Amino acid sequence: MIRKIARAILTSYYKPVEKFLEDPIGTQQKNLELLLEHGRHTLFGYEKKFDSIGNAEDYAARLPVMSYEDLRPYLDKILVDKQQNVLWDTPVKWFAMSSGTTQDKSKYIPVTEESLQNCHYRCGYHMLALYAAHYPDTAFMLGKTLVLGGSQQINRIGGDTFTGDISAILMKNVPFWAKRARTPESIALLSDWEEKLEKLTEYAVNADIRAFVGVPSWTMVLLKKIVAETGKPLTELWPNLEVFFHGGVSFIPFQEQYEQLIPSPDMHYWETYNASEGFFGVQYSPESKEMLLLLDNEIYYEFIPKSEWGEERPEAVPLEGVQTGCPYAMVISTSGGLWRYQIGDTVEFTSTHPYLFKITGRTKQFINAFGEELIVENADRALDHACQRTHAKIVEYTVAPVYFDSRHNGAHEWLIEFENQPSDMDLFVELLDENLKKLNSDYEAKRSYNLSLGKPVVKPLQPDTFYNWMKQRDKAGGQNKVPKLSNDRKYVESILAFVSSNS
Structure with missing residues (x-):
């Protein structure tokens, strides 16, 4: 009975996915309209004259593509001056600290209640729905999910505003029923990495682990530690182990190691594209390994063609303007208060019916010292x-x-x-x-x-x-x-x- 109920819930999660698959461009248009309506009531929207923006063309003409440095003065008004209605018209309760891969100092990415619920969590449901659509007999939700989160370093910066790793923010606010199925946050978000590994090992060897969530490189460190300390193969420790929802780095260099560490035909690997700025994509099928662009998450997407990279004011195309086989830098506008924000990741579409893509690198993480453009x-x-x-x-x-x-x-x-x-x-x-x-x-x-x-x-x-x-x-x-x-x-x-x- 429990399994039937769980499968019914997962099936219901697929209906919103079907809806945006049927009308991707219309969904994006609604996202932009919603974002602009909220933005009109903000300091940023007032300065940029959002009241006179009527469509996507007006929006692209009025606002240049923005970097973190461009938004930083507005973020300081929230972080330092304690102002609200600066970038979004509801309170910003959280700032996700993001170091990225090419920045030494933390960036502070605003997280609102809307972006938390209608982007990060909603897309988490989409992830489960897409996985269950291909594996209808899935039973991982009947056991525990081993989550290797980031640091809990959640710091109050005044009033009801906090900073922390995005995984800490997500785990702190996740519904109670989801908390019961995951690694306790008191362990998963420990700030001391060595202590975290020890506590996770103690917890995991005595639990019915059926799924992992985390970054492949760090999860591999944990799993090798568990094997070394127990002297048992993972398939013996966790006979019901089924799936690893992974993201953050390419899985290609790690795939063979995981397959040797977990030599089971019933083990699946499902890629996600979730960042501090938003949840953008999830693997579409077991065969293709490509990701579906998630479109009903209160994010409006634009894409900068490679020919425009490095230009002072690059021209971006909306979703309907992308072509397969061409590299693009992704630009997002979100209900977290990011406006035409270039996140630094580069993608290439492999299909536009539906919109499937692969991550190809970062605009700031490449080598072009000799004109080789290695990504x-x-x-x-x-x-x-x-x-x-x-x-x-x-x-x-x-x-x-x-x-x-x-x-x-x-x-x-x-x-x-x-x-x-x-x-x-x-x-x-x-x-x-x-x-x-x-x-x-x-x-x-x-x-x-x-x-x-x-x-x-x-x-x-x-x-x-x-x-x-x-x-x-x-x-x-x-x-x-x-x-x-x-x-x-x-x-x-x-x-x-x-x-x-x-x-």
Whole structure:
């Protein structure tokens, strides 16, 4: 009876998905109308003359694409001056602290009651609905879900306003019935990473864990610890284990490791695209691995074509203007009070009926030191192929340019932490290079005859190097990510200095 009730609930969650699938452009238009109606009653809306905006064309003409720095003066009015009705016309109770992958200092992303309920939580229901639509016999909701959240560091900054990691905000406000099915927040949101791992291990080995939620890299650290301490395979510890809802970083470098750690044909992996700014996408089917753009979440989307990246006032196209196979930088307007905000992520649509896409990287996380325009997706896929051919497994990696000097041409320096070293390192480097050429024509051109770009320089790192480096920077666990690509040598030099000081 409980299982039937649970399945009926999951089935009901699919109806809103069907609704926006039937009318994606109309849904987006309603989102924009709703956002503008709220925005008209704010300081920002008054300054930008929202009253005279009648349609999407007016909106794009009136407002430039905005960065965090552009919005910061308005955020300070809320954070410092304690004003309300600045960016949104209902109180901002929370600010999600987001370090991203290319910022050292935290950004403060406003979270309103509307964005919490009608974006983050609503899209969580969509995630469950899409998964259950493909696996109607799912029973993970009858057991416990192991959640590896970020830090609980929730700080009151005056009145009823708090700052904290987005996962902490979500777990603090989640309905009571969902709290009962998840890792206790008193454990999941501990600020001390080592203590969190210990407490999660103690909890998990005695629970009927049927699902995971978290970032693949940090969840892998936890699962390996549990296996090491118990001496038991995960399939024995948790015979009902069924699904891992993951996001934050590409799953490609981790997939083989998970499949070996959990060698069960009944184990599923379902990708999500949830950030501090909003919940944008979720895997559409088991086969495609592409994500469905979620459209009824009080977010209005626009997309900047690659030709406009770096322009002082880039032109963006609405959803109906996107084309498949073209890279775009995503721009969002939300019920959290973000207006034409460029979040820094890049996507590529693979379908417009429905709107399916894949994440290709970040506008600020790429290497273009020599005109090669290397993005994260290129790196992930080339590494995956090289690993398969040489039986290698990768824990983490980061890449930076090696600049020209009087003796050498430029190159890319790859710092890689292997779980299994390649059977032949020279072959690994050769395969990595060849696949980057196949995936990226600009890289291939710059590699021609070694004229401007030499072969990749791969430097293997000792086990736990990335983990210890992140820990030293107080960025272990949660949503913190190792930067994959950087157009300068800041991170690579930091890691090499850390290795040298600990050798």
